Amino acid sequence: MSSTEPTVPLAGPVVDGDAPLAPATQSIRIRLRTPSPLRTLEFWLVLIAIAITGAAVTLVQLGALGALDPQVLLYSAGLGVLGLGVHVVLRIVARDADPFVLPISMTLNGLGVAMIYRLDIAEGFAGWESAGIRQMVWTAIAMVAAIGVLVLVRNHRVLARYRYVAMVVGIGLLLLPLLPGIGQTINGARLWIQLGPFSFQPGEIGKIALAVFFAGYLVTARESLSIVGRRVLGIQLPRGRDLGPIVIIWIAAMGVLVFQRDLGTSLLYFGLFLVMIYVATGRLSWVLLGLTLFVGGALLASRVLGYVGGRFDAWLDSFNPEVYEAVGGSYQLVQGMFGLANGGLIGTGLGQGRPDIVPLAESDYIIASLGEELGLVGLFGILALYLLLVARGFRIGFNGSDDFGRLLAVGLSFVIALQVFVVIGGVTRVIPLTGLTTPFLAAGGSSLVANWIIIALLLRLSDSVRHQPRLVVED
Amino acid sequence: MNKELRRVSVATLAMFLALFVSTSVIQVFAVDDLQADDRNVRTLYASYSAERGPILVGNSPIAESVRVDDEYEFLRTYPEPFPYAHVTGYFTLNQGVTGIESAFNDFLTGTANEQFLDQLSAIVTGQSPRGAAVELTVDPVVQQAAYEAMGDLTGSIVAIEPATGRILALVSTPSYDPNRLSSHSTSEVLEVYDELLAADGDPLINRAITGDLYAPGSVFKLVVTAAALDSGAFDADDEFPNPASLTLPLSSSIVTNSNNSTCGPGDTATLETALRLSCNIPFAELGRELGEQTLADYTTAFGFGTAHEIPLTATPSTFPTGMDEAQLMLSSFGQYDVRVTPLQVAMVSAAIANGGNLMQPTLLERIVAPDLATIDAPEPVLLSQPIARSTATELTALMVEGVANGAASNARIEGVDVAGKTGTAENGETEPYTLWFTGFAPADNPQVAIAVVIENGGGQGQSAFGNQIAAPIAKRVLEAVLSR
Numbered sequence: 001m002s003s004t005e006p007t008v009p010l011a012g013p014v015v016d017g018d019a020p021l022a023p024a025t026q027s028i029r030i031r032l033r034t035p036s037p038l039r040t041l042e043f044w045l046v047l048i049a050i051a052i053t054g055a056a057v058t059l060v061q062l063g064a065l066g067a068l069d070p071q072v073l074l075y076s077a078g079l080g081v082l083g084l085g086v087h088v089v090l091r092i093v094a095r096d097a098d099p100f101v102l103p104i105s106m107t108l109n110g111l112g113v114a115m116i117y118r119l120d121i122a123e124g125f126a127g128w129e130s131a132g133i134r135q136m137v138w139t140a141i142a143m144v145a146a147i148g149v150l151v152l153v154r155n156h157r158v159l160a161r162y163r164y165v166a167m168v169v170g171i172g173l174l175l176l177p178l179l180p181g182i183g184q185t186i187n188g189a190r191l192w193i194q195l196g197p198f199s200f201q202p203g204e205i206g207k208i209a210l211a212v213f214f215a216g217y218l219v220t221a222r223e224s225l226s227i228v229g230r231r232v233l234g235i236q237l238p239r240g241r242d243l244g245p246i247v248i249i250w251i252a253a254m255g256v257l258v259f260q261r262d263l264g265t266s267l268l269y270f271g272l273f274l275v276m277i278y279v280a281t282g283r284l285s286w287v288l289l290g291l292t293l294f295v296g297g298a299l300l301a302s303r304v305l306g307y308v309g310g311r312f313d314a315w316l317d318s319f320n321p322e323v324y325e326a327v328g329g330s331y332q333l334v335q336g337m338f339g340l341a342n343g344g345l346i347g348t349g350l351g352q353g354r355p356d357i358v359p360l361a362e363s364d365y366i367i368a369s370l371g372e373e374l375g376l377v378g379l380f381g382i383l384a385l386y387l388l389l390v391a392r393g394f395r396i397g398f399n400g401s402d403d404f405g406r407l408l409a410v411g412l413s414f415v416i417a418l419q420v421f422v423v424i425g426g427v428t429r430v431i432p433l434t435g436l437t438t439p440f441l442a443a444g445g446s447s448l449v450a451n452w453i454i455i456a457l458l459l460r461l462s463d464s465v466r467h468q469p470r471l472v473v474e475d
Numbered sequence: 476m477n478k479e480l481r482r483v484s485v486a487t488l489a490m491f492l493a494l495f496v497s498t499s500v501i502q503v504f505a506v507d508d509l510q511a512d513d514r515n516v517r518t519l520y521a522s523y524s525a526e527r528g529p530i531l532v533g534n535s536p537i538a539e540s541v542r543v544d545d546e547y548e549f550l551r552t553y554p555e556p557f558p559y560a561h562v563t564g565y566f567t568l569n570q571g572v573t574g575i576e577s578a579f580n581d582f583l584t585g586t587a588n589e590q591f592l593d594q595l596s597a598i599v600t601g602q603s604p605r606g607a608a609v610e611l612t613v614d615p616v617v618q619q620a621a622y623e624a625m626g627d628l629t630g631s632i633v634a635i636e637p638a639t640g641r642i643l644a645l646v647s648t649p650s651y652d653p654n655r656l657s658s659h660s661t662s663e664v665l666e667v668y669d670e671l672l673a674a675d676g677d678p679l680i681n682r683a684i685t686g687d688l689y690a691p692g693s694v695f696k697l698v699v700t701a702a703a704l705d706s707g708a709f710d711a712d713d714e715f716p717n718p719a720s721l722t723l724p725l726s727s728s729i730v731t732n733s734n735n736s737t738c739g740p741g742d743t744a745t746l747e748t749a750l751r752l753s754c755n756i757p758f759a760e761l762g763r764e765l766g767e768q769t770l771a772d773y774t775t776a777f778g779f780g781t782a783h784e785i786p787l788t789a790t791p792s793t794f795p796t797g798m799d800e801a802q803l804m805l806s807s808f809g810q811y812d813v814r815v816t817p818l819q820v821a822m823v824s825a826a827i828a829n830g831g832n833l834m835q836p837t838l839l840e841r842i843v844a845p846d847l848a849t850i851d852a853p854e855p856v857l858l859s860q861p862i863a864r865s866t867a868t869e870l871t872a873l874m875v876e877g878v879a880n881g882a883a884s885n886a887r888i889e890g891v892d893v894a895g896k897t898g899t900a901e902n903g904e905t906e907p908y909t910l911w912f913t914g915f916a917p918a919d920n921p922q923v924a925i926a927v928v929i930e931n932g933g934g935q936g937q938s939a940f941g942n943q944i945a946a947p948i949a950k951r952v953l954e955a956v957l958s959r
Contacts, residue, residue, distance in 0.1 A: 279479045324514065334514065340501045341509035342517045354517050354546070376502040380495065387491050394487070397480050410480060414487065421490040428497035 038099045039091050045103035046087050050080035053110025056350060060118040063351020072117065075136050076110070082143045089147050093154070094463035098396075101462065104389045105440055105455045108382065109139055109448070112441035114350065115362070115369050122356035131362050131443045138445035142452035149456035156460050160404045163216025166209040167245070171252055173206030174269070178259055190260040191435075203256075203265055204437075204450035207272065207415055208457070210249075214273055215407035217245055218280035222403075225281045249273050254297050261307055263298065264422050264434030270294050271418045276411045279397070315432040332359045336368035336427050347375025362443040364435055367424050383424070386439075390417040396461045409461045412454045520546060527551065528583045528606030528845070530563050530575050532613045538563045538576065538653075551576075551657040557650040558622035561681040562613060562838065564787075565653035567664050574681075575609060575838065578786045582607045582842050582850065589850050607850055610840040612641035617923075620955035621646045624948040630910075630929040631682035633821040634952055637921045639855040640825070640834030642785060644952060645818075647686070651678040682928070684789035688814035689928055692900030693733075693753045693882075693941070694911045695809030697823055700750050700873065702765055702773035705866040711873060714743035715757035723759075723801035730755055730804070733882075733899065733940070750873050751881035753897065755808045762807020767798055770807070776861035778822050778833060785818070785836050792819040809900060821926035824913045826859075827874070828894070828921035831867040833858045875918045883912065885946035888954060892918035895949070897941030907932030912945035916953045923956040925949050 057076045061068050083106045090097050117132030127133065153159065159166070177183040177190050184192040191201050218225070249269070256266040274290045277283070302308040313323050314330035318337075323329045335358045342353055355361045355369030362369070371379045393413025400406040416439050423442075426433035437447040501509070510518050526549055530538040537559040540549040551566045553559065564574015572580060581587035585606040621632040621644040634644040651674075655667040671679050680686045703709040717737045721730045738744035738754030749757035762770060774780070774794040783789045795802065795812035805811035818836065826833035834855050841852035862870070874894035877883045883895040895914025902909060910933055915924035933944035 275483055279476060279483060282476075282479050319512070334512075337501055337505075338509055338512065338515040338517055340498070341506045341515075344502055344506055354520060357516060371498065371502060376498055379498045379502070383491060383494055383498075387488075390487060391484075394480065394484050398477060403476065406476065406480075410483065414483065417487045417490060421494065424494050425490075425497065428494065428501055430493050430497045 036091065036095045038097070039087070039095060042087055042090070042099035042102060045099065046083055046106060049103040049106035049110060050077075050083065052107050053080065053114065056111055056114035057117065059350040060114050060121070061351070063349055064118055064121040065351070072132075075133070076113065079110070079113070079136060079139055079143075080106075082140055086143055086147055086150075089150055090459060093150050094459055096463045096466035097459040098392050098462035100388060100392050101455055101458055104385050104392075105452070108385055108389075108440035111370065111382065112366060112438075112443070113139060115355075115366055115373070115441070116443045118351055118373070119356055119362045119369065121351070122354075134445070135443050135448070138448045141445070142448040145449050146452040146456035149453050150460060153457070153460055156405050156408065156457065156464060157402060159212050159408070160216040160219065163213050163220075166216065167213040170206045170209035170213055171248075173202035173209065174252060174256060176202045191262055191265065201444065201446035204444075204446040205453070207268065208412070208450060208453055210269060211272060211276070211408060211411040211415060214276040215404050215411055218276055218407055219404045221245075222280045225277075225283070258301065258305065261305070262435055263301075263308060263311060263432070264426075264436035267294075267298075267422055267434065268415065268418055268436060272411055272415050275414045275418075276407055279410050280403075280407055311432040311434070315429060318429065332365065333427070333429065333433055335359070336365050337429070339365075339368045339372040340428070343372035343375045343378075345376050347371075347373050347378055349373060363437065364423070364442065365427060366438055366442045367427050370441070382441075383420075386416065386420045390414070392462070393458050396458065396465055399465050400461065401465070405461050405464060409458060412457055416451070416454065525585055526605040527566075528585070528608045530579075530583075531608055531610045532559070532618070533615045535615065537611075538566070543659075545659055547659055550659065553653045553657070556652040556654050558618055558646065559613075560650045560653050560678075561647040561683065562611065562618075562645055563653060565656040567656050567668075568659060568661060570656070570661065570664050570668060574787060575611065579609045579839075579842070582609060585845075587850075590844065605845040607845065608843045610843060611838050612636075612643065612840045613645065613838065614643045614956070614959070616959060617644040617952060617955050618646065620644075621952045622648070622650070624951040628929050628933055628944070628948075629676050629682075629931055630927065630945075631686070631817040632925065632927050632948070632952060633683050633817045634923050634925045634956065635821050635825045635834075635836055637825040637828035637915060637924045638834065640836045640858070641840070641855075642836055642838050643923060643956065645683050645838070647680070647682040649674075649676040649678045681787070682930075683817045684783075684785070684787060686790075686816070688790060688792065688816060689909050689911075689930075690900035690902060691809040691813055691815045691820060692898035692909065692911055693755075693809055694820055694823075694896050694898035694913045694926075695806075695813055695815070696750055696753065696758055697827065697870070697874070697896050697913070698774055698777055699758055699762055699765070699770065699807050700746065701777075701823075701827070701862045701866060701870055702769055703746065703761055704869055705773070705862040706765070706769055708765065708769075709746060709761070711747040711869060712745045714745050715749065715760045717742055717744040718756060721756045721759060723804055725799065726801045728801065728805075730759055732756055747873055747876070750896075751877045753877075753882040758808040759804035763800060763804050765807075767796065767803050770794065770803075771796065773861060776833075776859050777826060778819055778858065778861075779815075783818065783822075783836060785838050787838070789816055789818050792816055809898060817926045817928045819926075820911065820913045820928070821924055824894075824896075824915050824926065825924035826861055827867050827870050828915035828924045829867075830864040831862040832860055871918055874914060878914065882940075883914065883942055883946055885942050886912060886914060886950045886953070888916065888950060888957070891916055891953075891957060893950075893953060894918040894921075895946065897946055899940045905937075907936045908939065910939060910941040910943075910945045912941050912949040914949065914953075916957060923953060925952055927952070 053076055057073060086102055113135050116135045120130040120132045177193050182193045183190055184194045186192050191203055193200055193202055256262055274287050278287045302312050310328040314333055317323050318330040318333050324331055324334055339355055339358050350373050353372040355372045358365045358368055390413045393409050396409035397406045419436050419439050422434055423436045423438045425431045437444050439451045527540040529536040537555050538553050541552050543550040564576045566572050566576040583606040617634055625646060625648045629648055632644055632646040635642055651671050656664055658664050719737050732738055732754045738752055738757055739748050744757050771794055779792045779794050782791050792815040802811050806813050835858045839853055842850040844850050871894050874896055875892050878886050878893045878895040883897045886893050886895045893914060893916040898911030900909040910929040913926040915921040927945045927949045929945050933939050
């Protein structure tokens with residue numbers, strides 16, 4: 001997008017392939033010569049991430065195959081090189097970006113690939129049939145997409161301009177699977193579209209578009225939202241026209257719940273919206289109002305919609321034999337807990353457990369698979385990585401100078417946090433089980449691409465915290 | 476904005492804390508409960524992936540675990556399925572375990588308390604756990620001969636070494652293939668199981684110890700004779716009235732001898748003659764005079780009423796109580812409600828053969844750990860002394876006479892004195908007979924005591940006697956032992 005704005009001199013001395021100006025190339029040379037301490041730190045951390053991934057894949061092969069398969073090791077080495085590629089791109093286009101975000105994402109992604117590959121071995125899949133190989137290919141695509149975003153989006157504030165486009169795109173992507181012909185129902189949820197041989201979950205990308213929209217919309221509307229309005233029953237309600245977009249989002253979230261039969265995605269969008277509106281306006285009462293609306297809607301749905309009610313039963317009464325045996329009952333939940341218990345404190349070791357017993361062990365239940373083979377210790381490590389990743393995102397929210405960037409960073413980080421909470425909380429019976437993907441770990445191309453784009457945006461935002469763009473693009 | 480952000484951070488931290496707590500609860504505090512849940516197949520897999528020890532007879536396996544390429548790692552296989560099915564039992568994944576597989580399950584899996592140190596050292600040294608081998612007393616030559624002698628007949632054979640109680644053969648026919656039940660496909664196992672349940676002749680039933688109990692018929696006369704002689708109330712040459720038929724007291728029922736005639740010539744028949752020719756009327760008289768209590772005491776001493784553990788648990792044989800005179804007289808030649816297992820009948824012969832000392836019958840020779848250390852090797856156990864040595868000697872002579880010159884003639888073996896008694900039990904007006912032979916050989920130095928039972932009159936309804944069908948089968952088994 002930024003390269004389509006040749007008349008706007010972009011922030012700082014950055015690389016621009018189209019720029020014929022000698023000073024630009026001059027500045028690149030200077031940039032490359034001056035080592036950034038952040039990037040040096042990142043380089044070593046990326047090496048550690050590569051080492052962890054390599055070790056995990058090797059252990060999987062030794063544990064589950066009893067032999068080394070050099071080809072798969074070569075593939076994962078390729079991903080490591082690609083990760084180093086992202087690192088090099090950062091040195092050029094975002095040299096002040098946060099040094100932890102990339103290595104954390106790579107580590108999580110690598111652990112996910114290793115576990116999915118391990119489950120393939122258990123199921124006897126190989127080649128393109130193997131979800132692990134596909135996950136590697138998708139990781140490569142996702143990293144390239146992240147590089148694309150880093151190179152194209154040089155100034156995140158440009159995005160604020162397209163907030164209403166983002167809203168339309170976001171809701172459009174969200175509703176796309178409902179279209180007859182291309183929409184697909186997998187495991188009871190209508191979240192996928194099928195284009196030729198590829199199936200894709202457009203809602204994953206949609207959540208980024210919506211985060212962009214929320215940030216852009218709230219930055220402009222926050223004044224009126226927080227000041228104007230009537231007080232009803234002690235709650236400051238916004239004006240009707242300010243309320244419009246909020247209602248639209250609520251209806252969209254409920255629409256997802258009812259028509260796409262997916263509680264998790266619905267919760268994710270709505271939670272994202274509530275957090276962003278709260279951070280923007282500081283109105284706790286609205287959050288409570290929103291939560292009440294959502295919980296009310298969900299409770300109603302649990303009465304009216306069989307699958308939601310089933311999820312609640314499975315959550316509250318998992319070990320009841322009737323619930324356990326029921327279709328859509330707690331079988332998966334209970335088996336996942338057996339797997340986690342089998343792992344115990346230190347885990348069975350990679351390739352030594354039986355994670356393949358649990359249905360959807362490579363996607364929804366990847367965390368139970370990891371918990372079985374890496375143990376509580378491993379899960380704590382994974383949770384700590386997520387927490388650190390989210391904290392780095394929130395840091396941008398604290399330190400950023402422009403409200404759009406701060407809101408966007410908080411929104412994107414919170415999406416990751418909420419997704420982790422909803423999935424792992426569902427698997428470990430903190431909340432009812434819903435069908436979200438675990439960021440970076442779970443098998444699934446759309447999720448990987450979306451999460452790597454989020455990472456690219458967070459890197460871009462963190463770069464601009466230290467390295468302020470000189471021109472404010474605002475309309 | 477920072478204040479709100481701080482609160483969101485705290486909320487996010489709380490979400491993660493909830494996850495730290497929930498994972499800890501499941502992976503540390505609830506582990507025992509979760510692993511004890513019977514729906515947890517991981518626990519099952521863990522128990523199956525240990526190499527189960529073999530069951531051996533004469534150093535060759537009749538049940539062993541073979542490494543296979545599936546999630547259970549080992550498949551239980553039975554190299555000689557049919558002759559040994561009722562000894563080994565079957566070993567299914569989750570549909571039950573029977574026979575020796577069940578009785579020594581702890582040892583075979585290696586989880587018995589006696590093997591605790593072995594398990595510990597296996598963990599420390601990183602070896603995969605292995606179960607102990609269970610060696611049986613069964614003699615493969617005798618077992619094979621017994622199984623083959625049964626042919627297509629329905630019934631059972633039990634052969635015991637009298638001096639030790641070691642079971643040399645234990646056969647029940649028809650048999651089945653336990654390999655079909657150890658398949659790792661539960662649906663397949665269920666299908667086979669249903670098929671076997673519905674099959675003719677109930678092949679899953681172990682007729683030697685746990686089938687429907689049999690009426691012993693004339694083989695019970697051994698117990699009555701033993702009681703008569705041992706109690707001192709009668710001698711072998713005491714005489715009894717010898718009518719061709721006898722109307723039971725307070726009844727219209729008529730008792731006849733099996734030949735529908737008198738028991739040999741003469742107005743009276745001796746006890747010796749009555750046993751040799753297997754006459755019913757003299758025994759009805761004898762039982763009446765001995766009385767219910769005396770007979771009950773002797774049956775108990777011979778092992779009736781006890782669930783013998785060999786260590787497969789046998790159904791107790793029964794001698795009825797509270798009988799009227801007619802019932803007592805019927806019981807005295809093994810009819811009415813006297814019911815026995817083939818094991819019990821073999822034990823009666825074994826006790827007579829062993830000079831009146833009844834040894835605890837057992838299938839277990841010894842249990843050997845994977846490192847070849849003996850975990851258990853039981854010594855012979857004296858169960859009871861139902862009769863005196865002198866009684867046993869006298870009874871043996873009568874039984875030899877029964878084979879040499881009497882009703883059990885088809886058990887004769889050239890050059891060897893065989894002691895024996897046949898039986899032909901009635902099961903109702905039109906039901907086919909139950910055919911018996913029990914005895915031991917050689918009479919002067921018994922190596923084996925045997926009981927053979929054939930159901931359904933050996934396929935000949937009410938026209939065949941124990942001597943025609945059961946005695947020749949017993950002879951083949953006795954010969955197999957004697958020619959070892």
